[in-house]
Every structure is written in structure tokens, then in C-alpha cells.
Amino acid sequence: MDQSGELSVGISENGPKLASKTGSNVVTAEDAVSEQKGFPVVKIEQFAEFADQTPLKGRRRPIKTPHRSGTPSQPGSGPGTATTTTRRRRSSSRSSSKNLKSSTEISPASMIFRNLLILEDDLRRQARQQKALKWQFTLFLALLLGLAAAAFYELFFSQEPVRGLYKVALQFALIFILVTVVLFHLSGEYRRTIVIPRKFFASTNKGIRQFNVKLVKVRSSLADLSIDLVRWLCRTAASVNLAMARKFLPARMAEKSGTIRFWDAVALRSQPRIGAIDVKLVLNPRAFSAEVREGWEIYRDEFWAREGARRRKQVNETGS
CATH class of the missing domain: 1.10.287 (Helix Hairpins)
Structure with missing residues (x-):
């Protein structure tokens, strides 16, 4: 095996020698040490000191290092504990943000119905x-x-x-x-x-x-038309009386006058009907199923019912 090279160990007066034979070249251990004199030699103790100063992000697992002062380390006070606590806080904040986002999301059907x-x-x-x-x-x-x-x-x-x-x-x-x-x-x-x-x-x-x-007309019954007419007459009478009272009465008397409060209540309670009472949008049966069309009708009725309840509550609070 002279052509491929072989390693041989010899003992001399100055100490052991490591020789490598590659052809006719022989490199001893002393020559190798002399060639590596230009590189810095780091001891194990210094490497442990530098490891304490490395950032936490670069570590995946915390390394426990002995304390120089000799005092026993308390449980939960090391850098690994701080890292796990930070990770737990981040994970909890992310999970809470995900839950909040999922709770505030609106379904596509509701968004379409709202636009309609x-x-x-x-x-x-x-x-x-x-x-x-x-x-x-x-x-x-x-x-x-x-x-x-x-x-x-x-x-x-x-x-x-x-x-x-x-x-x-x-x-x-x-x-x-x-x-x-x-x-x-x-x-x-x-x-x-x-x-x-x-x-x-x-x-x-x-x-x-x-x-x-498609936009279609809504046919109102005779009772609804008569109620709308009565409300319109009440609103007109209330607006005329309020205008005359505020014009002829002084400002201080107008604020404390019971007549003005009465006509204000009449004007508020005789507001016109709201919702799909005159026109409404109808979905095309060829493009939408019966469930979607029924859901749109229910969504619209519930919205105007809540809006009517809110206005009545506002009127009651203003009248009281």
C-alpha cells in the first residue's frame, strides 16, 4: 500500500511522532503543530463562558451552566424558564387573537344580504x-x-x-x-x-x-293605507302647531310648555312605517334556490323588526 499512502507511528527521543507516508513525503506531529501555531487555541472553560453570552433566539434548548459564585440556582430563575414563559405568553396571545377573529367574522351570506x-x-x-x-x-x-x-x-x-x-x-x-x-x-x-x-x-x-x-312594488292593504293617512295627518298637524308655538311663545316658555311636549310626542309616535312597505328586492328563482330566497326574506324582516324596536325605544325615552 505504498502508492495509496499509510500512517505510521514512531517513537523518538523527543516523543512520539505521527508520520504519514504518501509516496516519499513524511509529515511528523511536530511539523503539524508548528504549522497550526498561527490559529487561536480556545480552551473548554473559555468556550463555556462565551456560551453564556449567546442570544436566546439562537438556542432551541436551554443549556444549564454552572454558577461561578457557588450559590445553588433557584428553580424557575434560569434563562430557559424565561424563554418558555415568553413562548407561553406568545402562544396564548396568538390563540386569543385567533378566537377573537373567529368570533368577529361575518359569514359570506350575511355580507351579501347586508349589501342587498x-x-x-x-x-x-x-x-x-x-x-x-x-x-x-x-x-x-x-x-x-x-x-x-x-x-x-x-x-x-x-x-x-x-x-x-x-x-x-x-x-x-x-x-x-x-x-x-x-x-x-x-x-x-x-x-x-x-x-x-x-x-x-x-x-x-x-x-x-x-x-x-328585481325591484317590485308592494301592494298595501286598505287598512295599512288608512293608518298611513292618519299618521301623515298627525305629523302635519304636529309640525304646524310646533312651528306656531315656537314662533309666538318666548324661548323660556317654549322649553317648559306642556303643549310643545305633547306635539313633540305626537310627531315622534306618528312616524311612517319602515321596511319593505312600498318596494322590495326579489331574488331571481332561476339563479337562487328556495332556501337562499327564504333566508333573504327572513333576514330583511328581522332587520326591520329590530330597527323598529330601536326607534320605538328611542321615542319612549324621548317622551319620558
Whole structure:
């Protein structure tokens, strides 16, 4: 085995020698020690001292080191105990945060129903605005056309002839009304205030068709309509009486007046009904199952029931 090299140990006068034969080269132990003189030699005691100063994050398992002072170490006072305590605190805080997050999470169905509720309320507000706009301008045009018809009858179909200033006034009124109606049509106000509000449901359903929902009217019964009328009359009377009392009574008397408190209570208790009483969103049966549609109806009814209870409670607290 001379070619591959072999190790041999020899004894000389200066001490044992470790020789390695690789071919003809021989390296003794003294030569190896002399070549390693440039590297620092670390003793075992110094290594233990440096191990105490290493950070805790680099250690996976705490190493127990003897104390130099000779005093016995107390249980639970070492660095390993502090590390385990910190880990326990972190784990407990993480678990508590996870529990809090899981308790505050909202299901996807509830989020979808909430968005549908917001959309329905917004569409209900727009429908009421369009309906009020349509009725206002319809009555305005009806009044103008009625005056024009009366002036035309007085001028051309009355049994007694119309003369003098009265005739001039009727002619001027008839011409003014006709010009106003023509300009009302040409300016586009007729389409904006009467035609578009009439087609509100058709245009809205055409826009929200991609969401598989539909806006429909809710037919109220005769009893509900009569109750709504009584509430409207009570609110109107309360607002008129409150305005007159606050205008004529001094500020100090108005604050302590029992009449104002009474009309305030009437105005609060005669608030209109809330919820799906005029329009509502209906889910498409082709896209949603019967369970989802029933869940949406239940969710909406429960929401408006809670909202009505909250408002009644607020009214009772204000009245008391």
C-alpha cells in the first residue's frame, strides 16, 4: 500500500511522532503543530463562558451552566424558564387573537344580504323621490291645463260676451299658459319629471338584471293605507302647531310648555312605517334556490323588526 499512502507511528527521543507516508513525503506531529501555531487555541472553560453570552433566539434548548459564585440556582430563575414563559405568553396571545377573529367574522351570506339590504334601501329612496317628482309636476301641468281650459271656455263658449279688461286678462293668461306648456315640453323637463319617473321600475330592473335581482312594488292593504293617512295627518298637524308655538311663545316658555311636549310626542309616535312597505328586492328563482330566497326574506324582516324596536325605544325615552 505504498502508492495509496499509510500512517505510521514512531517513537523518538523527543516523543512520539505521527508520520504519514504518501509516496516519499513524511509529515511528523511536530511539523503539524508548528504549522497550526498561527490559529487561536480556545480552551473548554473559555468556550463555556462565551456560551453564556449567546442570544436566546439562537438556542432551541436551554443549556444549564454552572454558577461561578457557588450559590445553588433557584428553580424557575434560569434563562430557559424565561424563554418558555415568553413562548407561553406568545402562544396564548396568538390563540386569543385567533378566537377573537373567529368570533368577529361575518359569514359570506350575511355580507351579501347586508349589501342587498343597502341596495334595496337606496332604490326605495330613489323610487320615493321619483314618485314625488312625478306627482308634483303632474299636478302642475293639470293646474295649467285647467286654467287654460277655463280661459278658453270664457272667451269662446260663454253665453254672455266678455269685454274690456277681463277679456284682455283671459287672452293673456291663455297665451301665457300655452307658451309655458310648449317650452316645458321642448326643454325636456316633461321627460325628466314625468316620463322617466313613470319608467323608473323598468329602467332600474334593466340595470340590475345582471345581479339576478328585481325591484317590485308592494301592494298595501286598505287598512295599512288608512293608518298611513292618519299618521301623515298627525305629523302635519304636529309640525304646524310646533312651528306656531315656537314662533309666538318666548324661548323660556317654549322649553317648559306642556303643549310643545305633547306635539313633540305626537310627531315622534306618528312616524311612517319602515321596511319593505312600498318596494322590495326579489331574488331571481332561476339563479337562487328556495332556501337562499327564504333566508333573504327572513333576514330583511328581522332587520326591520329590530330597527323598529330601536326607534320605538328611542321615542319612549324621548317622551319620558
